[in-house]
Amino acid sequence: MPKVNVRDNRVVNFSYWELKSFLAPADVIIVGGGIVGLSSAIFIKKRWPRRRVVVLERGVLPSGASTKNAGFACFGSAGEVLDDLTRMDEETVLSTIRLRWEGLQLLRGLIGDTCLDYKALGGYEVFQDRMAAETCLDALPYLNDLMREVTGNRVTYLKQPGVGAKMGFWGVGMVIKNRYEGQLDTGLMMNAFIHMAQGLGVQLLNGVVVDAILDLGSRVDLNTNVGCFSSKRVVVATNGFAAQLLNLKTVQPARAQVLVTEPIKGLKLKGAFHFDQGYYYFRNIDGRVLLGGGRNLDFKGETTYSMETTLPIQKALDKLLKGVIVPYAKVKVAHRWAGIMGVGPEKKPIVEPVSANVIAAVRMGGMGVAIGSRVGQIVARLVGE
Numbered sequence: 001m002p003k004v005n006v007r008d009n010r011v012v013n014f015s016y017w018e019l020k021s022f023l024a025p026a027d028v029i030i031v032g033g034g035i036v037g038l039s040s041a042i043f044i045k046k047r048w049p050r051r052r053v054v055v056l057e058r059g060v061l062p063s064g065a066s067t068k069n070a071g072f073a074c075f076g077s078a079g080e081v082l083d084d085l086t087r088m089d090e091e092t093v094l095s096t097i098r099l100r101w102e103g104l105q106l107l108r109g110l111i112g113d114t115c116l117d118y119k120a121l122g123g124y125e126v127f128q129d130r131m132a133a134e135t136c137l138d139a140l141p142y143l144n145d146l147m148r149e150v151t152g153n154r155v156t157y158l159k160q161p162g163v164g165a166k167m168g169f170w171g172v173g174m175v176i177k178n179r180y181e182g183q184l185d186t187g188l189m190m191n192a193f194i195h196m197a198q199g200l201g202v203q204l205l206n207g208v209v210v211d212a213i214l215d216l217g218s219r220v221d222l223n224t225n226v227g228c229f230s231s232k233r234v235v236v237a238t239n240g241f242a243a244q245l246l247n248l249k250t251v252q253p254a255r256a257q258v259l260v261t262e263p264i265k266g267l268k269l270k271g272a273f274h275f276d277q278g279y280y281y282f283r284n285i286d287g288r289v290l291l292g293g294g295r296n297l298d299f300k301g302e303t304t305y306s307m308e309t310t311l312p313i314q315k316a317l318d319k320l321l322k323g324v325i326v327p328y329a330k331v332k333v334a335h336r337w338a339g340i341m342g343v344g345p346e347k348k349p350i351v352e353p354v355s356a357n358v359i360a361a362v363r364m365g366g367m368g369v370a371i372g373s374r375v376g377q378i379v380a381r382l383v384g385e
């Protein structure tokens with residue numbers, strides 16, 4: 001018999017061939033096949049091509065945030081950075097912005113702009129509230145100086161008073177642009193990650209739900225719905241679901257709801273927009289509007305692992321869509337969905353060992369598209385230590 005990875009063969013009666021070719025013992029098992037899990041696998045394989053790396057994903061597709069998100073390639077709007085500075089010191093805020101900036105460059109270099117359908121259209125922050133707009137405008141010289149340390153560019157944020165009217169918005173005052181943000185196609189990105197991981201020899205196993213992880217010192221055992229897997233090292237990249245597997249009280253699930261419209265004739269919207277302190281976000285995609293947010297309407301209810309959409313939040317999205325974003329056109333919503341983010345008291349990811357052979361790489365907040373690849377690179381370094 002081949003040396004097998006799935007040691008308890010009672011749950012699924014695997015064949016000799018399955019045990020030999022698909023389920024052999026692993027050097028690294030990664031739990032979670034989202035951006036972080038797949039980038040970690042890719043960077044580990046790039047560094048150690050001979051190591052056996054396995055990704056266990058419970059969904060048919062990645063089923064958390066990575067295939068559900070809005071595809072904003074963003075690293076901080078002016079209002080967001082100012083708000084972060086009220087709760088965290090400058091160096092902490094800058095370190096997360098740096099991660100996001102570096103992550104975006106890494107992602108674009110790894111996958112390529114064409115494969116991501118990356119569009120450097122800029123990121124915009126839309127203000128209805130005059131006071132909030134003025135506070136941000138007053139702070140722009142300071143914020144541009146701060147950002148210069150990250151991007152190396154003198155001007156990141158620009159006042160764009162005419163943009164609201166140009167885009168056809170109703171009742172919008174000031175708009176501030178982040179010149180270096182963009183947007184991408186989330187589905188293309190995840191497909192590219194999966195192909196790249198498989199091309200490097202990473203074994204992707206879907207439909208495997210990890211129930212428990214046991215670090216035994218010489219190996220780590222993982223109990224799953226199909227039997228017990230073993231590996232030398234384990235990376236937990238389950239983001240918002242982290243507390244289900246690890247004793248991490250500082251990660252909570254945060255549902256985020258989205259809708260996408262049917263194609264809109266004469267759509268004026270172009271770019272990635274943040275609205276109401278970032279609680280809402282919208283962009284153009286394939287002649288449609290993609291709009292998400294509204295978590296602030298029910299923080300308690302949205303602290304959930306459930307992927308269902310809810311009527312009050314979807315109604316608020318409809319109102320914003322028809323009343324502010326495309327008041328000039330007839331719009332029909334084509335589809336609605338939700339994803340689960342991982343958030344916590346601090347706006348920064350947790351990337352650290354949680355026992356001798358287990359590393360956590362979780363809590364990506366609403367920033368994972370940007371930071372995910374960089375986190376994967378850090379994980380690869382930690383696995384090697």
Ligand SMILES: Cc1cc2nc3c(=O)[nH]c(=O)nc-3n(C[C@H](O)[C@H](O)[C@H](O)COP(=O)(O)OP(=O)(O)OC[C@H]3O[C@@H](n4cnc5c(N)ncnc54)[C@H](O)[C@@H]3O)c2cc1C
Pocket residue numbers: 031032033034035036037056057058059061062063064065066067068069070071072073074208209210211237238239240241245255256257258292338339340341361362363364365366367368369370371372
């Ligand atoms: C609606 C929405 C919009 C967003 N928009 C943006 C955006 O525009 N820009 C941006 O930067 N970020 C955005 N985000 C956040 C971003 O998508 C996430 O930060 C990022 O995808 C996190 O990646 P991840 O790999 O850490 O986690 P996930 O993608 O959540 O992956 C974790 C995986 O672990 C799997 N898993 C969990 N438990 C187990 C288990 N026990 N056994 C096996 N597998 C398990 C899950 O099925 C899941 O696939 C958005 C998120 C949502 C939900």
